[in-house]
Amino acid sequence: MALPAIAPYALPGPGDLPPRKVSWQVDPARAAVLVHDLQNYFLGAFPAEGPPLEPALANTARILAHARALGMPVIYSHQRGGQTPEERGLQLDFWGPGLPADEQAQGVPVVVAPAGQDVMLLKWKYSAFARTDLADLLAESGRDQLVIVGVYAHIGVMMTASDAWSRDIQAFVVGDAVADFSAEKHAEALRWAAEKCAVVLSTADLLEEK
Template structure:
């Protein structure tokens, strides 16, 4: 009756995204960023150090930083602990008691996305972030009619919020790589539904074209270019030297990373030259820069 442990899956790539029916263009003067249910309770159902969750948090952090720069209001939703039977109502039949008193600490937003003083945190009572909250009223006061959505879980609260936004003449922008779900299948299904019925599916990179944050897809492409094997897949755990990578090209890559403010030296790259390890090093550097 509660949420089961969630098996990690790869974040959907651009080639897997559905075609949108809409041609809406995000406008910082019209938008609100919604960070949906990013509480410890919900993320604890994923595996520790889940690459999916790390990627989602990183992208949400980027979106929040961009929103602050663009003076876009940022709204969080968070379910309370110890809900009464009347407050929780039918949710208990489907998901159990939710966040209990014994797990009160789990109601907090994850540390990497701690709300800033100027942000708004709404108490979340139902799937939709509009139900029993001030979200719609706040958006009217701010004269905003676009809602950028990221968080968990994609096929439940995030999707229902997007649908309700659409029904209130608010354009939802569903950020495919700033969401997580129970499975890749459900994640992709949700993107398909939103793109076809009630919103615009987009990506962090599309919303933030000027940012300089590196992605795993970028790393894979750069390694293939260095190895001159653009059309061949790379085993992420295989030693890249066996593919023909040499010291000169490792030094070249280290120099290129510095241009992106990623300071990983030749020795660190050469100790374990695999795609997975290089991505771990890059991701750690980028995450540390956010703190």
């Protein structure tokens, strides 16, 4: 299965986000930011201009500037192009060969590009915790909160938030800094995360939490 061609849709506004089930608040001394799979290959399924991608990237850029200014670690999950069938595993059955061995496809848009001490985390499965050092990186830096932005909301973002919960790491999914296959899938992912394992908040909410 190839990635779908994603039609434009509006990102959820503050009134569209599911309510918090828990009282967690983002603490810059405890939190890290995960930029989930914002590689050109995955973003190529979206319209290049307009929603949902353009505002989601703009919100992500604001979050990254905020996090870096407060000393919050920023971690980028990324997949390597040209994976062998053995490396792809069951993802091959569901999604085909994945990223080509091409620098442009594997790259990150300039507006949300890594900087300074940001960490690049090679990722193999839906969850950024699966077969990676993410849990160790968080523990070593004394972080037990994870703010998640990126794509796709109902796949890797949701699975990563669930895995964070399984490790007693508080997950925060920024509802207008993620994007998905459709408005319906986007809303479904946010609703599930808020009900089961995470706090869903807006970029504005996050920037106001000190």
